[in-house]
Amino acid sequence: MRQNDPGLVAREYATSERLEQRRTNCTGWVHGEDAWNEALAAIAEARPRRVLDAGCGTGEFARSIAAPEVVGVDLSPAIVERARARGVDARVGDIQELPFAAGEFDLVVCNWVLYHLPELGLTELARVLRPGGRFVGISNRDGHMRELWEASDDPWSRDDFDCETGVAALERHFGRVERRDTTAFTLWQTREALQTYLDAYIEMAGPLEAPENPYPFVATRRNCVLVAEAP
Numbered sequence: 001m002r003q004n005d006p007g008l009v010a011r012e013y014a015t016s017e018r019l020e021q022r023r024t025n026c027t028g029w030v031h032g033e034d035a036w037n038e039a040l041a042a043i044a045e046a047r048p049r050r051v052l053d054a055g056c057g058t059g060e061f062a063r064s065i066a067a068p069e070v071v072g073v074d075l076s077p078a079i080v081e082r083a084r085a086r087g088v089d090a091r092v093g094d095i096q097e098l099p100f101a102a103g104e105f106d107l108v109v110c111n112w113v114l115y116h117l118p119e120l121g122l123t124e125l126a127r128v129l130r131p132g133g134r135f136v137g138i139s140n141r142d143g144h145m146r147e148l149w150e151a152s153d154d155p156w157s158r159d160d161f162d163c164e165t166g167v168a169a170l171e172r173h174f175g176r177v178e179r180r181d182t183t184a185f186t187l188w189q190t191r192e193a194l195q196t197y198l199d200a201y202i203e204m205a206g207p208l209e210a211p212e213n214p215y216p217f218v219a220t221r222r223n224c225v226l227v228a229e230a231p
Contacts, residue, residue, distance in 0.1 A: 027197040032184030035138045035223035039111065040064055042180070042227045046134045048106035054095050054125060055113030059083030062090070065109070073098065095121045103130040111138040115159040119169060126173040126230060133230045135174055139163050141181065141222035148219040152198065155205035163224035174228035184221040191215060 043051070043065055053062040056072030058079055063086055072090035074080050083090035093099045095110070095117060108125050114137065125135060141163040149156060161169060163179060170177045188194040191210045194217055198208040211217065 027193045028186045028188040030184055030186050030221070032221070033182040034184055035182045035221070035225055036061065036064075038180055038182050038225045039109070039136050039138050040066075042134075042136045042225055043067070043107060043109065046107050048134070050105050051107045051109060052098075052100070052105045052128060053088075054098070054108060054110045054121075055116075056080075056083055056088065056090055059086040059088035059090060061109070061111060062088045067107070071105075095124055098124045098128050100128045102127050103133075104128050105133060106130060107134045107136065109136050112140070113137075114139065114161040114166070114169075117161075119172075122169060122173045129230045131230055135170065135226070135228040135230070137166075137226045139166050139224055139226060141224055143220070144222040145186075145219045146222075148194075148217070151211040152208045155201075155208065163226070166224075166226050170226060170228045175231045176229045178227045180225040180227065182221075182223045182225065184223070186219050186221055188217045189215065191217075 039061075048067050050069045051065055051067045051071070053065070053070060053072040056062050056074050059072060059082065062070050062072045062083065070089065072080075072083050072088045073093040073095070074083065074090065075092070075094055077092050080090045080092050091099065095113070105128050108129050110121075110125060114121055129135065139162050140159065159165075163181070167177050167179055188197065191212065194210040194215075198210055201208055
């Protein structure tokens, strides 16, 4: 099943439990160039006043953005409630039909979300961004976490939106597009810790079994930050 299947997306994000369980720093250690920090740097460069975090999830990233006003939007009411509990101005909404006026934001963030959506999502993100505003989004490069997925019978089909295809997709809606690659590593000390991480994918990938060895187990995080400017 592909990650942009609406039924899968609705089931997967009906609660925040599996999303939060997939944070690799909850089950393992993360070292190296963190895509999160690179995205925050790209945001800080623009010095935005009003920021939209589209697909804000449970609000961790939105809370880290240094801007006078940060608004989050997510399709799942349960996840929006979790973000609000963290102090985020989060609202229920569909990225394919955003409840905001054209040009309302200086900067739009969309991390690890666009592979769930058809290109209409990019049309809407561009619409709510003011002329000269900035888009910032984290995505996965080819081979992301390859060591882990190859050891777990690789359940994934190719994403419709990733670092390799994302630049061309963004260029259809924005002006200048830049890709900033990052490489980091996640280390799980025990098989039990890695199994906890894999169990969070049961809705999207079915049951997955952690490899028996070696431990500590290390997987390479191959990400990128895509930065685009509105015309």
